[in-house]
Amino acid sequence: MAPSSGAPCTKGRSAIPELPEVETVRRALGPWLCGRTVIAAERVEAPPGPKYAGLERLPGQRIEAVLRRGKFLLLPLSRADRSGSAAGAPGPGDELIVHLGMTGVVRRTPPDAHLRVRVRLAGPEPSTLYFQDVRRFGRFTVVPSGDYRTLPTLAALGPDALASEFTVAAFARALRRSAMAIKTLLLSQRAVAGVGNIYADEALWRAGIHPERPARQLDRARVAALHQAIGAVLEESVALQGTTLHDYRTVDGEVGSFLERLAVYGHAWEPCPRCGTTIEKVVLGQRGTHVCPRCQPRPRRRRHRA
DNA sequence: CGCATTTCCTGGTAGC
DNA sequence: TGCTACCAGGAAATGC
Numbered sequence: 001m002a003p004s005s006g007a008p009c010t011k012g013r014s015a016i017p018e019l020p021e022v023e024t025v026r027r028a029l030g031p032w033l034c035g036r037t038v039i040a041a042e043r044v045e046a047p048p049g050p051k052y053a054g055l056e057r058l059p060g061q062r063i064e065a066v067l068r069r070g071k072f073l074l075l076p077l078s079r080a081d082r083s084g085s086a087a088g089a090p091g092p093g094d095e096l097i098v099h100l101g102m103t104g105v106v107r108r109t110p111p112d113a114h115l116r117v118r119v120r121l122a123g124p125e126p127s128t129l130y131f132q133d134v135r136r137f138g139r140f141t142v143v144p145s146g147d148y149r150t151l152p153t154l155a156a157l158g159p160d161a162l163a164s165e166f167t168v169a170a171f172a173r174a175l176r177r178s179a180m181a182i183k184t185l186l187l188s189q190r191a192v193a194g195v196g197n198i199y200a201d202e203a204l205w206r207a208g209i210h211p212e213r214p215a216r217q218l219d220r221a222r223v224a225a226l227h228q229a230i231g232a233v234l235e236e237s238v239a240l241q242g243t244t245l246h247d248y249r250t251v252d253g254e255v256g257s258f259l260e261r262l263a264v265y266g267h268a269w270e271p272c273p274r275c276g277t278t279i280e281k282v283v284l285g286q287r288g289t290h291v292c293p294r295c296q297p298r299p300r301r302r303r304h305r306a
Numbered sequence: 307c308g309c310a311t312t313t314c315c316t317g318g319t320a321g322c
Numbered sequence: 323t324g325c326t327a328c329c330a331g332g333a334a335a336t337g338c
Contacts, residue, residue: 016331050334071332102331103316114316135315137332153333180309187332188309197331286311287331 017100019161019194020237021256022071025106029073030066032108033121033129037062037080040120046136050150052117054094054142061093069160070193073098076145095145097154101137106130116140153189161194161234172223175215182218182226183211184285191215195230198243198265201290203229205264210296211289217299236261264290 017025041058061077068074077093098106105111108126110118117131117140131140141150148155158174159165174191175182185191186200195203204211206229209222218226237243242256263273268281268290277294 018332099333101315101333133315134317135331137315139333151333152335178308184309189333288329 016102016196016198017104017242018071018196018199019068019234020199020240020258021242022068022073022100022194023162023238024241024256025100026066026068026073029106032126033063033066033075035062035064036121036123036127038077038119039122042118044115044118046116051136051139051141053150055117055140057094057142058096058119063096064093069154070157070189071099071196072151072154072157073100077142093145094142095147097139097141097143097151098131099139101133101135101139103134104138105132107132157189157193158191159193161192161230162238166192166227166231168224168227171227172220175218175223178215180215181212181284182209182215183287183289185215186230187285187287192230194234197287197289198262199230199233199237201265202233202263205290205292205296206233208295210298211284211291213299264292266290 038058038061041055043052043055046052058077060079062080064076064078066073066075075096075098077096079093098104100106103114107130108128110128110130111132114132114134115130116133116136116138117129119129119131121127121129131138139151143150159167159170171191175185178185178191180188183200183204186195186203187197189195201211203226207222207225209218209226237256237258240256240258240261243258243262264279267279270279271277272279272292272295275292275294277292279290279292282289282291
């Protein structure tokens with residue numbers, strides 16, 4: 001419905017949850033889920049496979065926390081029912097890993113379609129968690145704590161963009177090692193975790209860096225500017241509960257309002273808010289990429305020296 | 307190992 | 323109207 005709601009025409013329609021959207025979800029889930037014990041968990045409308053692996057291990061485990069690393073939600077679990085010590089320390093548990101992918105939604109009410117996982121919890125209503133995922137790019141997996149062998153991106157994840165470990169020095173080190181286009185490296189999650197297509201374009205525009213510039217060619221000033229831009233754009237978006245392009249909603253069904261702050265993403269052919277030059281949309285690494293050709297000049301080709 | 311390419315998946319939409 | 327073709331995109335799998 002409401003095909004034109006005043007939103008910029010992105011031609012995109014999906015949620016595309018990145019760090020701010022996942023953080024918004026995390027904050028809503030924490031108070032609801034922490035301390036609760038799983039009674040039952042089942043896969044619904046989804047084929048068997050690694051994306052929903054380990055659900056049978058959930059019953060009997062208690063959710064200890066709702067954490068986030070990049071775009072991954074990590075829920076450490078504990079087994080409270082070890083024989084003997086009823087009041088003793090909880091036994092070592094597993095870890096529930098949730099990734100929203102493109103269209104994943106964690107809900108307290110049943111969706112009308114595309115339900116993938118249902119989890120029943122002990123305690124007061126609402127006591128059922130529903131994981132809905134139209135395009136099945138998401139994940140809902142239980143693994144032994146810290147065993148990320150089936151999640152290579154999580155295993156090699158860089159520091160979270162909003163964590164104190166994400167320092168300019170660490171960022172510079174990661175960039176120096178890579179010949180990839182800076183935007184492609186950002187999307188890989190290896191140099192920094194949590195930046196996706198929208199915020200990569202926004203941060204690079206803020207920092208005045210062309211997305212195709214090889215990562216190792218960023219000088220100190222550009223590295224610092226990009227580091228600062230990533231933190232700023234993500235923090236501003238978290239404060240507004242993220243960006244709703246179309247489908248994304250907070251757990252309480254609200255829209256995120258960072259959409260109106262987007263400078264380039266979804267604004268191809270419109271004037272750059274800083275200089276007025278027409279914003280271009282190109283394809284980089286199979287991803288739609290928005291760039292102001294004046295604010296983000298293409299890197300000059302390196303001169304050969306004899 | 308590093309990097310590029312392909313695959314997964316469905317709803318919306320352009321074009322006829 | 324109804325059909326086909328195509329597109330969006332994060333992470334995993336595959337291919338050098």
